[in-house]
Amino acid sequence: MNRRNSILVAMLCIANGAMAQSVEDGLKNLYYGKYQSAKTDFEKVIAAKPTEDKAYYYLGISELGLENKAAAAAAFSKGLTAVPNSPLLTAGLGRIDLLNGNKAEAKQKFEAASTATQGRNGDVARAIADANTEVSGGDRGYALSVMQTLLNNEGRKRKEQYTATAADYIELGDAYRYLGGENGGKAIEAYDQAIVLDPKNAEAVLKQGFVNYNAKLLEAAVADMTKATNIDENYGPAYFELYQFYYTPKPRQFSLANAKNYLQKYLAVADQTDLVKNEYFLSSIMFYDHDYKGAIAKAESLMPKANDSYKGKLQRLISDSYLQQGDSLNAKKVMDARVQAIGESKLEAMDYKLLSAIYTKLKSEDSATQANNAVLAVNYIEKYALSDTPDIDRYRETVEAFKTQRNWAKAAEWFGKLAEFKDNSQAINDLFFKGVYEHASKNYTQAEQTWVSFTEKYPTQPLGFYHLGNAQFYQDLTGKDDKPKAAFTKYIELAEPEADKNKKNLLFAYTYMMLNNYHAENKEQTTVYLDKVLALDPANETAAQIKESYSQAAKPAPAAGSKTTQTKSK
Numbered sequence: 001m002n003r004r005n006s007i008l009v010a011m012l013c014i015a016n017g018a019m020a021q022s023v024e025d026g027l028k029n030l031y032y033g034k035y036q037s038a039k040t041d042f043e044k045v046i047a048a049k050p051t052e053d054k055a056y057y058y059l060g061i062s063e064l065g066l067e068n069k070a071a072a073a074a075a076f077s078k079g080l081t082a083v084p085n086s087p088l089l090t091a092g093l094g095r096i097d098l099l100n101g102n103k104a105e106a107k108q109k110f111e112a113a114s115t116a117t118q119g120r121n122g123d124v125a126r127a128i129a130d131a132n133t134e135v136s137g138g139d140r141g142y143a144l145s146v147m148q149t150l151l152n153n154e155g156r157k158r159k160e161q162y163t164a165t166a167a168d169y170i171e172l173g174d175a176y177r178y179l180g181g182e183n184g185g186k187a188i189e190a191y192d193q194a195i196v197l198d199p200k201n202a203e204a205v206l207k208q209g210f211v212n213y214n215a216k217l218l219e220a221a222v223a224d225m226t227k228a229t230n231i232d233e234n235y236g237p238a239y240f241e242l243y244q245f246y247y248t249p250k251p252r253q254f255s256l257a258n259a260k261n262y263l264q265k266y267l268a269v270a271d272q273t274d275l276v277k278n279e280y281f282l283s284s285i286m287f288y289d290h291d292y293k294g295a296i297a298k299a300e301s302l303m304p305k306a307n308d309s310y311k312g313k314l315q316r317l318i319s320d321s322y323l324q325q326g327d328s329l330n331a332k333k334v335m336d337a338r339v340q341a342i343g344e345s346k347l348e349a350m351d352y353k354l355l356s357a358i359y360t361k362l363k364s365e366d367s368a369t370q371a372n373n374a375v376l377a378v379n380y381i382e383k384y385a386l387s388d389t390p391d392i393d394r395y396r397e398t399v400e401a402f403k404t405q406r407n408w409a410k411a412a413e414w415f416g417k418l419a420e421f422k423d424n425s426q427a428i429n430d431l432f433f434k435g436v437y438e439h440a441s442k443n444y445t446q447a448e449q450t451w452v453s454f455t456e457k458y459p460t461q462p463l464g465f466y467h468l469g470n471a472q473f474y475q476d477l478t479g480k481d482d483k484p485k486a487a488f489t490k491y492i493e494l495a496e497p498e499a500d501k502n503k504k505n506l507l508f509a510y511t512y513m514m515l516n517n518y519h520a521e522n523k524e525q526t527t528v529y530l531d532k533v534l535a536l537d538p539a540n541e542t543a544a545q546i547k548e549s550y551s552q553a554a555k556p557a558p559a560a561g562s563k564t565t566q567t568k569s570k
Contacts, residue, residue: 035065479515
């Protein structure tokens with residue numbers, strides 16, 4: 001799900017009614033996600049009025065929407081030359097600092113812009129808050145405080161009071177939404193306030209869908225996104241989010257048919273002047289339709305016109321198309337060219353993911369080369385997972401990649417990372433599979449530690465004790481070691497009430513207990529578990545042998561002078 005839309009409804013709510021109409025047109029185009037058209041609008045404003053700082057600022061935002069960070073930075077800088085000390089443009093450059101990972105410099109610029117306006121300028125406050133919510137590494141708590149300061153009229157004289165707009169409440173909602181957790185309800189309330197002020201505001205409804213998506217309420221999320229398109233059938237961002245929703249490879253989401261449908265609807269209302277972007281998505285539709293040759297041809301024709309960001313997208317599309325055709329060598333060739341052109345340090349998350357898939361599929365008769373391919377596949381998928389702030393969905397993709405590679409040790413390691421995530425509704429499953437895959441990789445000592453942790457956290461889960469006993473047993477397969485005894489005893493206690501359901505695992509636990517007691521020469525307990533084993537598996541050879549040995553031992557010794565004794569004495 002794309003969370004990084006630089007769509008600011010603030011752009012529609014212009015405090016200065018005397019502003020040029022073309023700026024309003026630009027703001028409207030930004031609202032609809034038409035960045036190329038908006039860029040043209042703002043360039044016209046600047047040509048007519050070179051000291052209009054809002055035009056420079058929103059020109060920069062348009063460039064960011066076009067994924068052209070360098071051009072955005074240039075727009076903000078040029079604006080500051082024309083309008084020195086503009087708080088709005090200072091905030092814009094703070095956003096660039098954040099994008100470059102320079103958090104301290106960004107904060108300094110945000111504070112300067114806020115201080116200069118006493119926190120009471122809507123455009124500036126929204127610019128600061130939006131940068132800190134939308135950009136990875138931003139301070140979401142700071143974004144919230146900036147919006148709360150803007151909207152707080154307590155103790156102010158009437159003429160000093162700020163009149164809130166729908167844009168303000170959307171930005172407030174964004175701050176709450178990105179803070180996550182219990183703030184989801186507050187985000188919904190803020191978006192509701194925006195809708196009260198502007199009932200036709202499709203962005204507020206769309207973002208309510210984001211809140212529901214984050215809360216795993218997928219049906220409600222789709223309903224909200226669809227409602228946004230019903231409120232405004234030309235609102236492209238909602239169609240795009242529906243496309244993203246169905247293209248995400250997760251249960252209850254993934255549907256190529258729906259993804260293709262919403263992508264086509266998006267393209268119908270998208271910015272027709274943004275030719276490279278539109279043609280890129282058309283090539284994506286070919287990819288979805290398994291027309292890989294067509295996708296490759298169209299993508300290659302777009303390369304000379306594309307900026308650096310879209311060149312990366314197109315190269316990935318071409319490479320992936322080759323991969324889907326089973327041509328991993330040409331897929332590698334395309335990505336090798338990309339790595340050589342920009343350097344591995346500048347690769348993006350999706351580059352790493354694709355490279356891992358390529359090296360997983362590559363096959364070589366040379367064992368050293370094949371071993372190196374496996375190492376690279378592992379390295380790239382881990383770089384993908386770690387390419388940004390920790391993300392549970394990306395970690396899950398990484399786990400699945402390692403399972404596909406049958407790399408059980410790495411799968412276990414990443415299940416462990418998943419289990420450490422806060423607010424992880426699947427934490428019990430993740431910790432469980434960490435232990436399962438540690439056992440599968442024959443790391444029985446580590447598996448034992450995991451199952452100890454599991455049983456401490458989830459003491460009513462029978463399988464935790466079963467796997468703990470199993471990990472301990474595999475460290476000494478003779479059954480003589482008493483270490484697994486406590487775990488198997490607890491498992492039997494918890495599992496026997498549903499014996500039919502747990503037959504297989506109970507048989508293993510009974511067998512261990514039978515062998516352990518047999519080696520300890522505890523005939524009474526051995527017999528107890530021997531009978532349990534035979535009840536579940538009447539043909540069990542080990543139990544039959546122990547039973548036979550007990551039967552032989554129980555036979556009375558021949559009396560002195562008997563025929564047998566006489567025969568032996570001869």
